[in-house]
Amino acid sequence: AEWEKEVREEINRLVREHTQKALFIAGGKVILYDIKPKFALRGEISNRIQALYPDKIVIIGEIEDGHYLMSFRTIKANVSFPDLIRKAIEKMEGAHGGGHAKAAGCKVLLEDKERFLQRFIQSLNKN
Numbered sequence: 366a367e368w369e370k371e372v373r374e375e376i377n378r379l380v381r382e383h384t385q386k387a388l389f390i391a392g393g394k395v396i397l398y399d400i401k402p403k404f405a406l407r408g409e410i411s412n413r414i415q416a417l418y419p420d421k422i423v424i425i426g427e428i429e430d431g432h433y434l435m436s437f438r439t440i441k442a443n444v445s446f447p448d449l450i451r452k453a454i455e456k457m458e459g460a461h462g463g464g465h466a467k468a469a470g471c472k473v474l475l476e477d478k479e480r481f482l483q484r485f486i487q488s489l490n491k492n
Contacts, residue, residue, distance in 0.1 A: 375403050380413050387414070391422075391486045394442070399426045407436040408470075415440060422489070426478075433478040435462075437469045444489065453484035 379400050387398035396418060400410060411425040415438035422444065425436045437446045446469035447462075454460035454473060460481070462471025473481045 372404055372406075376406060376409060376413065379406065379410050380417075383414055390482075391489060393421075394489070395422045395424060395486065397424045397426065397482070399428070402427070407434065411436040411438040411468075414438075428475060431475050432459075433473050433475050433481070435471045435473075437464070437471070439467050442467075449485055449488050452488045453481050455484075457481065 379402060383396075383398050387396050389395070390397055396414060398410070398414060400407070402410070407425045407427055411423050414425065415421075415423040419440040420442065421439065422442050423438045425438075427434050437450075439446075445466045446464055447466070450462040450464075450469060450471045454462060454471065457473055457477050457480070460471070460473040460477065462469060464470055471481075
């Protein structure tokens with residue numbers, strides 16, 4: 366019960382803080398929120414934030430061991446995350462990702478974070 370309370374409090378903290386820390390990019394279509402959680406919560410936080418913004422694409426990012434890990438979610442956006450991720454990571458060393466059309470994950474080297482995001486948004490804008 367104590368552990369569940371701590372996890373719940375951490376989830377609530379991260380969801381609250383998104384209003385100050387998340388970036389609305391790609392003309393407001395994408396919410397990018399980098400988190401530093403106590404626990405592995407990217408998927409859960411992306412689900413919670415996505416529920417608040419059903420018409421947006423949510424990317425929850427986290428830095429871990431020289432990599433940038435991302436969780437992608439959307440409800441209403443007409444996208445296929447595996448296709449967008451595949452195009453964005455092309456020829457990036459050590460990058461991989463995939464999942465479902467509306468829920469996916471990706472991992473790139475931290476040094477490739479900005480290049481990945483630029484490519485992802487370019488592919489998104491072509492849809």
